[in-house]
Amino acid sequence: MIDKTMASLDLALGAIGDGAAVMIGGFGTAGMPDELIDALIARNVGDLTIINNNAGNGETGVAALIKAGRVRKIICSFPRQSDSHHFDAAYRAGTIELELVPQGNLAARIQAAGAGLGAIFTPTGYGTMLAEGKETRTIGGKNYVLEHPIYADFALIKAHKGDRWGNLVYRKTARNFGPIMAMAAKTTIAQVSEIVPLGTLDPEVIVTPGIFVQHVVEVAPTRFDPAT
Template sequence: MIDKSMSSPEAAVADIFDGASVMIGGFGAAGMPDRLIEALIAQGARDLTVINNNAGNGDAGLAALLREKRVRKIICSFPRQSDSHHFDALYRAGEIELELVPQGNLAARIHAAGAGLGAIFTPTGYGTLLAEGKEIREIDGRNHVLEYPIHADFALIKAQSGDRWGNLVYRKTARNFGPIMAMAAACTIAQVNEIVPLGALDPETVVTPGIFVQRVVMTMASAAAA
């Protein structure tokens, strides 16, 4: 019997190792797998490479992971905002590496990994510092930059509902990066508000099929959140 449900967030992230690459879903707080991040902090893995849309908000979630100095490198598109003080302090002190990726390119590179593509060409970034040292090719009269897929050892994502096979349904814009990150990681761990019986999810509403998910954990604290 296939059953990907886990007993706790702690059990779900127990084998994330030092130096792992970890995709973390969310657009700010929307769709952020807060309980999985808390469990990862408690677990103790360090020297992580984190792939996320931004670099943490306030003092919770990804920001807390940064505060504990567990992240060696972050790949993101939006590292600075009014409450990104933990990232700011680490970056100014030279204690974290940043790879800045335009948001569309970030999504496209993650999707390319999930789709099994070797590389993509995109016009975004051409003529800027972000294209320095990269191959440039003219396509249909427009210059494009060669970009490589972003893979990860683990993806931590959040969904509204899931079943024991790992099929996932998201809540509105909390969906954001979750579906493509699930496809691009060797091990996808989904935090859900509820685990429903097989057959309870309308197949037409399933965004992430269970084939892309290895672990599902229901978290009580997330049940009242978006």
């Protein structure tokens, strides 16, 4: 019997060790798997490479990981905002490395990893500092930059409901990066508000099939999510 449900957050995260590359879903705070992140901090692993839309908000989520000194490198598209003070402090101190990726390129590179593509050509970034040192090509009279897929050892994502096979459905904008990150990671760990009996989810509305998910853990919502 296939059963990917985990009894606790700690058990779900058990394979993550120092130096892992970890994708974390969420667009700002919408769809951020806060409880998984808190449990990761509690496990005391470090030297992590984090792939996320931004570099954290306030005191929770990715910001808390950075504050705890667990992040060696972050790959994101929006590192600075009014409450990104923990990233700012770490970056100025030289304790965190930043790879800045335009948001469309970030999504496309993650998608490329999930689709098994070797690389992609994109016009975004051509002629800017972001293209320095990268291969460029003119295709159909338009200039492009070669970008490589972004893979991860683990993806931590948040979904609305899941079943024991790992099939997932999302709620509104909390969906964001979750589906493509699930495809691009070796191991996907999903926190859901409810684990439902097998067959309950309408196959027509399942966004992430269970083949892309290795662990599912039920977490009662404790924080406000603007997507819910």
